[in-house]
Amino acid sequence: MRRAAVAIVAAAATTVLATACGPGDAETGAATAATAAPTSAAGASAGSSAPAPGSTSSPAAKGSPAAPSTGPSKGASTGASAGAAPACAAGDLKADAHQAKERPDGTGIGAAIIGFANTSGHACTLKGFPTVAGAGNGGPGHNMPLTVTHTGSEAAVKLAPGGKAWVKLTFVQVQGEADGYCVSGATPVAxxxxxxxxxxxxxxQVGLDEGLFAECDNKVTTTAVLAVSPS
Incomplete structure (x- = not known):
């Protein structure tokens, strides 16, 4: 009986101890869970507002401006401004001529300025030295080519519609009165x-605004096409 009573007492004590430990453990677990919950929520919040390591955020999501539209690169030419204007055609030009102010001494024409006006509706380009011939009998079919000497350098001259370029011709001057004479002994030609x-x-084909092209030796010195009228 004594042993049975001791066993009963021991069993009761074990039950009391188990009961006493149970609520304490539950409270501790609840407290731990309560403490851990905010931490987990903060972590979840932070995770939603910041990219995960190694991820890339979208510029659109950050309100970045859209990429600019593409277009011609700086300095590129477009449309009609691209490239040089084509060479002027014969039908694009109208020629005129007058005596130059600066010319050799003598009684002949001495020197003449030939102008070429662009009468077309588009830009065109002139460049280079001209050939020169006297129009025999008043017509280009009876030309007498003159020996041409070049002076100065040549450069392309772009003519807008209505624009003008010039050439200066300097002849071997006729001397004396009346029909004159040539220093070389040749006969003057007009x-x-x-x-x-x-x-x-x-x-x-072009004639002077006044007079004739009188010259000696069938020689002429010519400039290239110029953008500024010479004297």
């Missing part, structure tokens, strides 16, 4: 008009 051939721009 042409009512000249025919000038321009590279890629055809041939053009």
């Amino acid at each position: 042409f009512p008009s000249l025919v000038l051939g321009l590279p890629e721009a055809g041939s053009h």
Whole structure:
């Protein structure tokens, strides 16, 4: 009986101890869970507002401006401004001529300025030295080519519609009165008009606004096409 009573007492004590430990453990677990919950929520919040390691955020999501539209790169030419204007055609030009202010001493024409006006509705380009011939019998079919000497350098001259370029012709001057004479002993020649051939721009017959092209030795010195009228 004594042993049975001791066993009963021991069993009761074990039950009390188990009961006493149970609530304490539950409270501790609840407290731990309560403490851990905010931490987990903060972590979840932080995870939703910041990219995960190694991820890339979208610029659109950050409100970045859209990429600019593409277009011609800086300095590129477009449309009609691209490239040089084509060479002037013979039909694009109208020629005129007058005596130059600066000319050799003598009684002949001495020197003449030939102008070429762009009468077309588009820009075109002139370049180079002309050929020169006297129009015999007043017509280009009876030309007398003159020996041409070049002076100065050549450069392309772009003519807008209505624009103008010039060439200066300097002749071997006629001397003396009346029909005059040539220092070389040759006979002076007078042409009512000249025919000038321009590279890629055809041939053009032109007469002086006053008088004739009187010259000696069938020689002429010519500039290339110029953008500014010479004297």
